[in-house]
Amino acid sequence: MRISTDRTAHVTATPRRLTQRDIARMTGVSQATVSLVLNGRSDGDVRIAPETRERVLQAIRDSGYVADPIARRLAARDNRIIGVFTYEPVFPAGNSDFYHPFLVGIEERAEALGSDLLLLTSAPVVAGRRRIFHEGNRLRLADGCILIGRTLDSDELARLVADGFPFVSVGRRDDAGGPVPFVGADYAGATEALVRRAAGLGHTRLVYMGQGEGPESHADRKAGFVRGVAAAGVTGLHLPPDDLDAVLDSGATAVFAEEHGDGVALAAKVGPHDLSIVTLGQPTRHVTDPTGTQFTGFEIPRRAMGAQALDVLTAILDGQKTQRQRLLPCELIPGTTLKETHT
Amino acid sequence: MRISTDRTAHVTATPRRLTQRDIARMTGVSQATVSLVLNGRSDGDVRIAPETRERVLQAIRDSGYVADPIARRLAARDNRIIGVFTYEPVFPAGNSDFYHPFLVGIEERAEALGSDLLLLTSAPVVAGRRRIFHEGNRLRLADGCILIGRTLDSDELARLVADGFPFVSVGRRDDAGGPVPFVGADYAGATEALVRRAAGLGHTRLVYMGQGEGPESHADRKAGFVRGVAAAGVTGLHLPPDDLDAVLDSGATAVFAEEHGDGVALAAKVGPHDLSIVTLGQPTRHVTDPTGTQFTGFEIPRRAMGAQALDVLTAILDGQKTQRQRLLPCELIPGTTLKETHT
DNA sequence: TCAAGGTGCTAATACGAATTATCAGCGAGA
């Protein structure tokens, strides 16, 4: 509507989209032939003379024609377009770069695959987050979709699963009416390893400071903590993130902070020597830590997660068999805040 | 192909989409009527009896029908896809965030417009940069395109102009066989203003340290410097960016550094008190300046440039008249490195 | 009783690409 009415009014009218019809006219063949050439259909019942094929291809090259992705979609074909859905803007105005590292990996792989990335910025924002499903959702423009977010709406996930839409979540997700394909980080394993390490350094009373529930990423850390505590035969307490005093009063010698920021806050409060602090993940915001402390913790392989998410999606689209739920190991960061205990 | 084969293989085959035809059959009207009801078209020549309308709406409510957005866009001839072309990855692995601030504005506006952003990551890399035009270029997947880069290939620009492809450059560009639509920053004006300010502080011998040519952004700064020097009646020298010694030997009391990094390097070399330094633009890399110096200079309105680029593109697509070449003012940063001269 | 005018809807077509059925032309073999 916008284009057609307005364009005709223009003297220097923007040229209409180039279509197969145009290519057909240019080369003196039919639209069908152009389509056949484009899709390399020279098998079985359909034949195109090599000379004709070349003529058509040349016209396509010269004109820069590309099939309209919308029309292709309607005809149920693939577009070499990967959708990327995020619940918040991909390019945040603030200094939070939560999505960025994942997208580095995604873009890198997309480039290698020769696919384009469609950022689904058209999704309307309801209650502060974008919605996947809404009247006019354009997910299907893409061949498949990558989902990123701290938490994904489970209703929407369930619907994606039920619809059989090809997608992969970056970050582990619980089942949603069926298994959810994901590439996550092994928070549980990394946390467990850190608990064992603490125990090895003499700590016998540990605190998990955080929610420990809600998003899968929290639950996983907590689960790893619980496993580690049990395996090492030490005492583990769970305290909420907002009550630093309770943590200090607990008598624990090592604190595992679910959020990096909480670890920083705690360190600022107690000073460097009294308490061992482990942070379970990297800052999602660039809070330039004034003290420059290197916290003991682990590194989330965000870039690899993004890249492998695309691998899994590709496998799904191609109908290949792959492990559709992957947990990548986190590299432990020795840091300086987990020390031998003096008690 | 890929998708469909998969689906048919499914036992729990996805039930065919509900269409207007289905609704039509359910209510005993025609598909056209359903469409008309859906679009609330009761104006002028088209009329629907209130009773019929209600019957159709009821059926739609009962069945949960939602129009296929893809088919809608095909009929509307408007894909609502904005291409974003960058010569390097949008999400760089390093700490260079050259593109980021522009994209904040672009995404913000795309969201408001209800458009999706297509990152043209499929463009093949030749000699370290992506190419717009190549066999199989997919630019035309998008309704129009935003181009970002320090320098754009002028041949490619010329071809875009010649083809009449709707696009807007972020950053001023010289004509390329025709005017290039752009939203740039007024480097010349900002630089000139800073030169005048320096002159007002008693500086009579100034140096422009940089290339002063090549990319439009360099040429513009240089041009502004030249204009400012002429207007203020002071002496202006032009020296290359790599020869700090020459700058120091020049006898100038104020140096205008084309690149932020050069200004930083110079400051490190001479110490804070000997020389006034003005940097003509912000760092494109996050070099955490160890001294924390706030350089005198100007702020490039990157976010606004991105947003307005989308505005111009929208205007072009809609055939509206707009200023298709815009230069946004840069806000001057007083900083601490341009001081009254003691000579 | 018949044109005029209004009402309520439908048939037909377009959008751009993919696909299937079919057709024209030609040479060879019977």
Next chain:
DNA sequence: TCTCGCTGATAATTCGTATTAGCACCTTGA
């Protein structure tokens, strides 16, 4: 001469929605 088989293409249809032209039916008014 007729038919078979092969080649190289095209016409027609499909996908789901939007839109326009126009048809059938009704009510007025003279």
